[in-house]
Structure formats: structure tokens, C-alpha cells
Amino acid sequence: MSTYLIKGVRPLGGEPADILVEDGRIAAVGDSLDATGAEVVEAAGLIALPGLVDLHTHLREPGREDAETVETGSRAAALGGFTAVHAMANTDPVADTAGVVEQVWRLGQEAGLVDVVPVGAVTVGLGGERLAELGAMADSAARVRVFSDDGHCVADPALMRRALEYVKAFDGVVAQHAEEPRLTAGAQMHEGDRSARLGLTGWSAAAEEAIIARDVLLAEHVGARLHVCHVSTAGSVEILRWAKSRGVRVTAEVTPHHLLLTDACAESYDPVFKVNPPLRTDADVEALRAGLADGTIDAVGTDHAPHAVEDKESEWAQARPGMLGLEQALSVVIETMVEPGRLDWAGVADRMSVRPAAIGRLDGHGRPIAPGEPANLVLVDAAARAVVDPAALASRSRNSPYAGRELPGRVVATFLRGTPTVLDGKAVK
Numbered sequence: 001m002s003t004y005l006i007k008g009v010r011p012l013g014g015e016p017a018d019i020l021v022e023d024g025r026i027a028a029v030g031d032s033l034d035a036t037g038a039e040v041v042e043a044a045g046l047i048a049l050p051g052l053v054d055l056h057t058h059l060r061e062p063g064r065e066d067a068e069t070v071e072t073g074s075r076a077a078a079l080g081g082f083t084a085v086h087a088m089a090n091t092d093p094v095a096d097t098a099g100v101v102e103q104v105w106r107l108g109q110e111a112g113l114v115d116v117v118p119v120g121a122v123t124v125g126l127g128g129e130r131l132a133e134l135g136a137m138a139d140s141a142a143r144v145r146v147f148s149d150d151g152h153c154v155a156d157p158a159l160m161r162r163a164l165e166y167v168k169a170f171d172g173v174v175a176q177h178a179e180e181p182r183l184t185a186g187a188q189m190h191e192g193d194r195s196a197r198l199g200l201t202g203w204s205a206a207a208e209e210a211i212i213a214r215d216v217l218l219a220e221h222v223g224a225r226l227h228v229c230h231v232s233t234a235g236s237v238e239i240l241r242w243a244k245s246r247g248v249r250v251t252a253e254v255t256p257h258h259l260l261l262t263d264a265c266a267e268s269y270d271p272v273f274k275v276n277p278p279l280r281t282d283a284d285v286e287a288l289r290a291g292l293a294d295g296t297i298d299a300v301g302t303d304h305a306p307h308a309v310e311d312k313e314s315e316w317a318q319a320r321p322g323m324l325g326l327e328q329a330l331s332v333v334i335e336t337m338v339e340p341g342r343l344d345w346a347g348v349a350d351r352m353s354v355r356p357a358a359i360g361r362l363d364g365h366g367r368p369i370a371p372g373e374p375a376n377l378v379l380v381d382a383a384a385r386a387v388v389d390p391a392a393l394a395s396r397s398r399n400s401p402y403a404g405r406e407l408p409g410r411v412v413a414t415f416l417r418g419t420p421t422v423l424d425g426k427a428v429k
């Protein structure tokens with residue numbers, strides 16, 4: 001294994017230092033380190049963060065390898081600065097048994113670009129009727145700790161309570177896609193003035209908030225951990241703030257697209273902007289940024305959702321919901337949180353690495369940049385700006401909502417346990 005000397009980088013945006021990476025770990029951090037024989041990475045002006053961790057990635061394998069594979073999604077993740085991603089369970093077959101989660105975990109190991117951490121389904125086949133084999137998935141080689149029916153809500157409150165009770169036994173967490181299905185039948189976009197004007201069926205904020213309110217009460221009653229996926233409304237942030245003030249064991253994530261885009265995008269009728277939960281209003285975006293800044297929202301989760309062209313480039317009503325996210329997540333956070341002064345680099349490390357790693361109970365990720373720690377690192381050129389070109393993405397799909405948009409920040413290098421997965425902004429393999 002090679003030794004790397006990263007010269008003149010700014011850990012967490014602080015004073016410049018050298019970082020010596022040896023045997024997969026950070027061997028030293030200091031001024032003018034000398035390491036004979038080490039490969040030198042000139043990093044003056046770059047910022048070093050712990051490798052990013054995503055709680056919410058759709059890798060589509062097994063089942064829809066035409067949209068993404070574990071390998072192509074892993075490469076997209078590495079290029080986005082990630083060293084670990086949680087792979088959602090809504091594959092085909094669904095990841096609801098030890099066998100399927102172990103298959104996904106093994107594919108991730110083979111790709112070797114990020115740690116692929118399988119999420120287990122809460123219910124058999126995401127059907128919302130019977131609990132899946134949660135214990136068997138937890139005990140498997142994949143050591144599943146996060147369980148989610150994402151794409152679907154665990155709508156039955158009795159089943160949700162049982163799932164919370166079950167995962168508590170092994171310190172797992174239920175990650176809820178909060179959507180009361182009785183309130184979103186046929187929904188196409190955020191319910192408000194615009195949906196009325198555009199003649200599209202609305203997805204009300206209340207449909208999300210009602211489930212979050214119910215679930216924080218259940219989590220409090222059971223004493224188990226609840227995680228709320230892709231929070232999208234101001235009211236949800238208020239409920240989470242209230243729940244945390246009561247000591248409920250709840251965490252939450254927000255997507256990059258909900259931090260940047262609004263339902264105004266739907267006026268184009270371009271289905272690339274169709275997503276679930278939908279893009280909301282300016283006031284919601286402001287509340288989400290404030291919630292992420294003050295820590296009410298713990299993490300950024302990409303909800304990276306690749307779709308094949310035929311599933312996305314159609315009439316709005318027929319298009320699948322979902323957007324790519326891995327490769328631009330950090331750029332969007334820089335644009336919406338860092339440049340406006342709402343989050344410093346330590347804050348970015350906290351929301352995109354430390355807290356998501358803690359929520360997923362991952363060892364070796366979200367660690368300080370300090371001697372002895374695993375060398376999971378990303379080096380970022382925060383000043384660089386570039387226009388997003390979907391054709392240049394590593395993802396197998398092209399449904400980026402940022403196409404043609406100029407965004408700040410470029411991932412220059414990513415290290416996974418001391419091995420570069422990205423160098424000079426390009427994937428190593």
C-alpha cells in the first residue's frame with residue numbers, strides 16, 4: 001500500500017498543514033512533514049474533510065442495472081467525495097433478506113470504491129404488511145443497522161411500532177419515508193398555488209408532517225431510534241425541533257435538491273424536476289436551511305435516484321420521481337450553506353460525515369482528521385466553479401436537476417482507507 005503526503009491542505013478549512021497517509025491510516029498531521037518515498041499530493045488551497053457518508057442512495061442493483069449498478073453508483077459517490085453510502089432496499093428483488101443484503105454488500109466490496117452499506121427493508125417486499133427478517137439482516141455479513149421501506153411509507157402505525165421495538169434490540173434505526181398514502185393518491189407536485197395553476201394533483205405538506213408527528217410519538221413511547229428521510233417542509237422542521245426538545249431519539253436528513261430548488265421548477269413541465277417528496281416553496285427551503293444550520297436536521301442525504309431515460313423523459317404524469325445527487329451534493333451544500341455563511345467547514349463535516357456515520361453506526365467513518373484515524377478523506381477546491389454537464393457524470397443515468405447550472409466546489413481527491421479512489425478530479429478506476 002502506497003504512502004501519500006498531502007501537502008498544504010486546510011483540514012476542516014483551518015490553517016494549512018501536511019497530512020501523511022500510511023497503511024490506510026493518517027500517520028501524522030503537521031507542518032512541513034517529510035516523508036521520503038511518499039507520493040506527494042500538492043493540496044495548497046484545498047480543504048480536507050472526512051470522507052462523506054450518505055444515508056440515502058439508490059444503487060438499483062439488483063434489478064435495474066440499466067439505470068445504475070453498485071459499481072457505477074460507487075464511482076459517482078467517490079467522485080462526489082463519499083467514502084460510504086447506504087444503499088436503499090427498493091431493488092428487485094427487494095433487500096428484505098440476509099441473502100440480498102449480503103449480495104449488495106459483496107458487490108460493494110468488489111467495486112472497492114466506497115463502503116456500500118445495505119439498508120434492509122422494514123416489511124416483506126416493501127408491502128407494508130409483514131415485518132421482514134430484521135434480525136437476520138442485522139446478524140448477516142452486511143451487519144444492517146438502518147431499515148427503510150423508502151419509496152414507500154410504513155403507513156400502518158401498529159407495524160411501525162413493532163419495527164421500532166424490534167430494531168431497538170440491536171441498536172438499529174428505522175428510516176421512515178414520511179408520506180401518508182391516503183393523502184397523496186395521484187399526487188404529482190407540491191400542493192399549493194402552483195399545483196392549482198398547473199392543473200397537477202398536489203402532495204400536501206400535511207401528508208409528510210402527519211407521519212413525522214405520529215412517528216416521533218411512537219419513537220418516544222418505545223424509546224427506539226427513528227430517522228426521518230428527506231424532510232421537505234417547514235412544518236416538519238418544527239415537529240422535529242419539538243421532538244428533540246423532548247429528548248425523543250429522532251434524527252433527520254435533507255436532500256441537496258430540497259435545499260436548492262423549489263416547486264417553481266415544475267412550471268417547465270420538465271420531469272427531471274419530479275421527485276418524491278416534491279420540491280416545495282421558498283419558505284420551506286429557508287426553513288430547511290435553518291434547520292440544517294442549527295442541527296435540527298442532522299444530515300444531508302442525497303436520495304440519489306438514477307432512472308433510465310425511458311422512465312424519466314416522458315410526460316410529467318408518467319415520469320418516475322427521483323433525481324441524481326451524489327456527484328453534486330457537496331457543491332449544492334457549498335452554494336446553499338457555506339457561501340451564505342450558514343455552515344462552516346466543520347459544520348459541513350458534521351452534517352455530511354460525522355452525524356450520518358453515527359446514525360448508521362459505521363466504524364471508521366466520520367472520524368477526526370488526526371493521527372491514528374482511518375484515512376477516509378476528501379480534498380475539495382471550494383473556489384472552483386463549473387457548469388454541470390449530465391453527459392460527463394459517472395452515474396449510468398442522466399437525470400440531474402442541475403444540468404446547465406453553475407455550482408461551486410470541485411472534489412479533487414478522495415481516499416478510502418488510504419487508497420485514492422479519485423485523484424485530480426478523476427476516478428482512479
Ligand SMILES: [Zn+2]
Nearest residue numbers: 150151177229
Ligand atoms: Zn423516499
